[in-house]
Amino acid sequence: MIVRLLPVVLLGLSVFQVQAAPMQEKTGVSANDYSVDLLALYHESRLEDPRIISAYAKARSASEQQRAALGGLLPQVSANGGYNRILRKDDASREIYDNSNYGLSLTQYIYNKQAWESWQKSKSVSRQKVSEADEAQAEATVDLAKRYFVALAADDDLELVMAERRATQKNLDQVNALYARHMAKITDQLDLQARVDSLAAQEVESRNQVRLSRAALAELVGRPINERLSRVRSDVEFQAPMESLDNWLQLAESGNPALKASQSGVEAAEAAVREGKGGHYPSLTFSLSGQQSDVGYDNTQTPRSDSYVATLGVKVPLYSGGSTSARVRGLYDDQQVAEEQMEGVRRQVVKETTNAYLTAQSSVEKIRASRNALSSASQSSIAAQKAFTYGVVNAVDVLASVQNEFKARRDLLKAQYDFVISLFALNRWAGKLSEGSVASVNAWLSAGDINVIRPDAPNPKQVSR
Known part of the structure; x- marks a missing residue:
């Protein structure tokens, strides 16, 4: 029985190898393809x-x-502020106080x-x-x-x-x-x-x-x-x-x-x-500014004050060497x-x-x-x-x-x-x-x-x- 089955097994293996060969060829792919x-x-x-x-x-x-x-x-807008802690003393007194100031300004060229x-x-x-x-x-x-x-x-x-x-x-x-x-x-x-x-x-x-x-x-x-x-x-x-x-x-x-x-x-x-x-050429500038402050002369404490300023400025170049x-x-x-x-x-x-x-x-x-x-x-x-x-x-x-x-x-x-x-x-x-x-x-x-x-x-x- 084994002798009779051997040719069949060998034929099956050969068929499998023939069918498997193309599959193995497809696994290798290069850029030239x-x-x-x-x-x-x-x-x-x-x-x-x-x-x-x-x-x-x-x-x-x-x-x-x-x-x-x-x-x-375009308009140039800037803000500034400051907060101070001040120790002030002389021969008669000694005091510590705070003061602050805040400001906002806007500047716009009218002609430049x-x-x-x-x-x-x-x-x-x-x-x-x-x-x-x-x-x-x-x-x-x-x-x-x-x-x-x-x-x-x-x-x-x-x-x-x-x-x-x-x-x-x-x-x-x-x-x-x-x-x-x-x-x-x-x-x-x-x-x-x-x-x-x-x-x-x-x-x-x-x-x-x-x-x-x-x-x-x-x-x-x-x-x-x-x-x-x-x-x-x-x-x-x-x-x-x-x-x-x-x-x-x-x-x-x-x-x-x-x-x-x-x-x-x-x-x-x-x-x-x-x-x-x-x-x-001259340049013409318009600016607005506002400030709130309670700082006086030589950092003395004063009542709070608000100030608002509108400015129209002209700059004329005369000589630059x-x-x-x-x-x-x-x-x-x-x-x-x-x-x-x-x-x-x-x-x-x-x-x-x-x-x-x-x-x-x-x-x-x-x-x-x-x-x-x-x-x-x-x-x-x-x-x-x-x-x-x-x-x-x-x-x-x-x-x-x-x-x-x-x-x-x-x-x-x-x-x-x-x-x-x-x-x-x-x-x-x-x-x-x-x-x-x-x-x-x-x-x-x-x-x-x-x-x-x-x-x-x-x-x-x-x-x-």
């Missing part, structure tokens, strides 16, 4: 990028300083040009810091996009090098087989072997570039990036911006946050000049500096907007040309490999065709990434870069391996931003 896209990293960077955090902290600080400057124009202009300056500075925070956010977003696509290009380059190495190795194996039958030249064998060795060295460098590009991304989000990066989908064809360059320049000059910050800086400098000139005039002259120079800085920023905005617009236009044409080049290179590579099997061409010709094909693939991927970066830059300088812009570009991405469009692929959807 997941993917991360541009929008997810954008959300992380907004919370982790020190540039963004510090810029918005400066904006909040400037807002509080504006509120502090406004407080100088310096305080008013200080508040106006603080408002301009607050707007400047808000615009600078928006500019820091936009700059950090473009930086993130650049690093993302640099990392993506590094991944692409590694996979393309590995694919080219496999293709070249396959050709080398064929040549080795032919050489063994004395049907191939030794020079063909050596050329292919040299190319395989060169690609092995390139693979080492490509792996290092992948690590370096991931480290650059980790700097912005504050954590290691071990997930796969979502790639540009193969069913998307990019189109250049439909608006004219003049329209983009108008948007940039009216909406660029860096230019807005410079304009607010000029307004703050103008207010600072007026504040400095206020040192020559020339310091006020010198300060005003220096503030005029500061104003000129702010105006020249604004003009420099305006010229930079015009230049960068123009560069980004023209780069986007040319990148679209480059993408189309790269597609055609890839189509021709792929067909040439297939034809060369077939011709090699018939002895029409040698291995060097096959090697050159394979190199041209993979170069065309790299050029196409790079042209796509350059186009996306130019769009980010264009929207950044035009003041239109937002989370919606990132989400629009993120819609072009999907998790997966390199999938360069082949000549026989269906027509991709046309997309423009």
